[in-house]
Amino acid sequence: xxxxxxxxxxxxxxxxxxxxxxxxxxxxxxxxxxxxxxxxxxxxxxxxxxxxxxxxxxxxxxxxxxxxxxxxxxxxxxxxxxxxxxxxxxxxxxxxxxxxxxxxxxxxxxxxxxxxxxxxxxxxxxxxxxxxxxxxxxxxxxxx
Amino acid sequence: xxxxxxxxxxxxxxxxxxxxxxxxxxxxxxxxxxxxxxxxxxxxxxxxxxxxxxxxxxxxxxxxxxxxxxxxxxxxxxxxxxxxxxxxxxxxxxxxxxxxxxxxxxxxxxxxxxxxxxxxxxxxxxxxxxxxxxxxxxxxxxxxxxxxxxxxxxxxxxxxxxxxxxxxxxxxxxxxxxxxxxxxxxxxxxxxxxxxxxxxxxxxxxxxxxxxxxxxxxxxxxxxxxxxxxxxxxxxxxxxxxxxxxxxxxxxxxxxxxxxxxxxxxxxxxxxxxxxxxxxxxxxxxxxxxxxxxxxxxxxxxxxxxxxxxxxxxxxxxxxxxxxxxxxxxxxxxxxxxxxxxxxxxxxxxxxxxxxxxxxxxxxxxxxxxxxxxxxxxxxxxxxxxxxxxxxxxxxxxxxxxxxxxxxxxxxxxxxxxxxxxxxxxxxxxxxxxxxxxxxxxxxxxxxxxxxxxxxxxxxxxxxxxxxxxxxxxxxxxxxxxxxxx
Numbered sequence: 001x002x003x004x005x006x007x008x009x010x011x012x013x014x015x016x017x018x019x020x021x022x023x024x025x026x027x028x029x030x031x032x033x034x035x036x037x038x039x040x041x042x043x044x045x046x047x048x049x050x051x052x053x054x055x056x057x058x059x060x061x062x063x064x065x066x067x068x069x070x071x072x073x074x075x076x077x078x079x080x081x082x083x084x085x086x087x088x089x090x091x092x093x094x095x096x097x098x099x100x101x102x103x104x105x106x107x108x109x110x111x112x113x114x115x116x117x118x119x120x121x122x123x124x125x126x127x128x129x130x131x132x133x134x135x136x137x138x139x140x141x142x143x144x
Numbered sequence: 145x146x147x148x149x150x151x152x153x154x155x156x157x158x159x160x161x162x163x164x165x166x167x168x169x170x171x172x173x174x175x176x177x178x179x180x181x182x183x184x185x186x187x188x189x190x191x192x193x194x195x196x197x198x199x200x201x202x203x204x205x206x207x208x209x210x211x212x213x214x215x216x217x218x219x220x221x222x223x224x225x226x227x228x229x230x231x232x233x234x235x236x237x238x239x240x241x242x243x244x245x246x247x248x249x250x251x252x253x254x255x256x257x258x259x260x261x262x263x264x265x266x267x268x269x270x271x272x273x274x275x276x277x278x279x280x281x282x283x284x285x286x287x288x289x290x291x292x293x294x295x296x297x298x299x300x301x302x303x304x305x306x307x308x309x310x311x312x313x314x315x316x317x318x319x320x321x322x323x324x325x326x327x328x329x330x331x332x333x334x335x336x337x338x339x340x341x342x343x344x345x346x347x348x349x350x351x352x353x354x355x356x357x358x359x360x361x362x363x364x365x366x367x368x369x370x371x372x373x374x375x376x377x378x379x380x381x382x383x384x385x386x387x388x389x390x391x392x393x394x395x396x397x398x399x400x401x402x403x404x405x406x407x408x409x410x411x412x413x414x415x416x417x418x419x420x421x422x423x424x425x426x427x428x429x430x431x432x433x434x435x436x437x438x439x440x441x442x443x444x445x446x447x448x449x450x451x452x453x454x455x456x457x458x459x460x461x462x463x464x465x466x467x468x469x470x471x472x473x474x475x476x477x478x479x480x481x482x483x484x485x486x487x488x489x490x491x492x493x494x495x496x497x498x499x500x501x502x503x504x505x506x507x508x509x510x511x512x513x514x515x516x517x518x519x520x521x522x523x524x525x526x527x528x529x530x531x532x533x534x535x536x537x538x539x540x541x542x543x544x545x546x547x548x549x550x551x552x553x554x555x556x557x558x559x560x561x562x563x564x565x566x567x568x569x570x571x572x573x574x575x576x577x578x579x580x581x582x583x584x585x586x587x588x589x590x591x592x593x594x595x596x597x598x599x600x601x602x603x604x605x606x607x608x609x610x611x612x613x614x615x616x617x618x619x620x621x622x623x624x625x626x627x628x629x630x
Contacts, residue, residue, distance in 0.1 A: 002203055003206075003207060004194065004203050004204050004205070004206070004207050005203060007190075007207045008187070008190060008191060008194075008207075008488060008491075009488070011183065011186055011187040011190065011488075012187050012485070012486070012488040012489070013485070014183050014187075015180065015183045015184045015186075015187050015489070015518075016485065016486075016518065016519075016521055016522055016525070018176070018179055018180035018183050018184075019180055019248075019518075019522065019525040020525055021176055021180070022173065022176045022177055022180050022244070022248055023525055023528050023529065023532075025172065025173055025176050026173060026241055026244070026245060026529075026532050027532070029169055029173070029240070029241055030241065030532065030535060030536075030539075033539070034539075037539075037543075098425070123366055124366075125365055125366055125547060126546055126547060127546045127547060140545070140546075141545065141546070
């Protein structure tokens, strides 16, 4: 076979092979990234205390959430909110299907979402603020 | 070392807070990209050097290895490395895959522009006469500058989040300006000129559209998933919140009618529907949207000649093979000539009977040129690179701290992916051809810069060390009415 044709052909094929090498290197990085993300346990969500005048729980604290979380002054709640305006069993947060819902459990002073009082079960999204008594909590995505 | 330490102490506080952070993966991938582009340039340069002999029908005796404009490629690779080093020095924890992937796509574009006849585009700048390849290099360098700047500087999304209606107003103003003052090129009113600067606003518009949609959808997400209006068996969200959907539809139709730009209209509407699905997870919206789209298309097909022309060419380009169907047919032949492995860079058919087989090859048909010279195998690699961009965007969206950033990241990557799909499918006669650019590869300043903005924003969004999103504001008018007691 002719030297010129063969050389050009080899360079051409080398270029295509290198294109695929880049693609494979990229895909390997992506796969490793995805596997690492799958290994990490990610909580369904977390509650971050935005403001807490009484200091219990302290502002800035963050709770990883399970599918059912209760909030109130009673010590048997998942998250104990020691606030004078909170009821013993104040509100509950539940994860149903693919989204979060908050329900007021008949508290004296009511539960607020983004400043508006709720009645019954109402859906909330990540970034929304729940107010129980004078404690304000923000629902965030779970961190790996 | 002591000198460095004392220099660090002498720096202002803002610079002292910056800690370099190595980005090994990015460097490794960039090295592979540089190797691939160098071999590509070698292949192109050697073929082009032997071209005069090859054209006479004989084969040259000796091989003279040559790079195709090695200085331009070197400049581009150095610029890529410079952006990488800038990321390392500023130490942000941003995505490490996007830059190499986009760099490879841009480099392929550069090789293609060097290979095409340089006379397609000429610009004289400060006494220098620049051909197609050099103009593309200048735009690529500017685009890399934009990517680097956005990836380093943007540390907050407030300027996007808080001013979404301002951005939307700016976008609509841009659109109206183009409607009124735009210059018509090839029957499409796309180009807007400000003195010496000319650009295609629809490229920038797609970024603005995504920013607005991210703001709007993240704020009204819960309202859009409610089902307060019932229309027989169909359940709809509160009617006021359907208004933007209708508005989007009207805008897309307006672009088709006034600008005659089918590609942008299709891109905007497809991205809108995709984001609506991302935000609400409800297939019914997408189905309603597709039904609206089909109805609108049917009406436009009946009413407007340019829409009918495009569809008729798509259905059967061989009715008028030397006129209306010429480009599409030549593109199909180019893909056919390429076959599995392609003819090799620089060895495709440059001209047929003294004229370019595809007049708009550098803007609308780069995929046909690449398909001819790299073959099916090369094309699949290029499409794979676009898939990687989309995957990275969706990963960034999945890891985002809140809805706004998630929808923004998903939207930005989908804009690139959908645009690549529309033009690739158009070139392959899978859907009617619509004149939009192939992201990162096509010639064109507006396209490269707008896509650079997209990549820069994606990089900024992927930073895990960035400030948390601001607390939410009361959402939507309805919710405020319900919560009137506040």
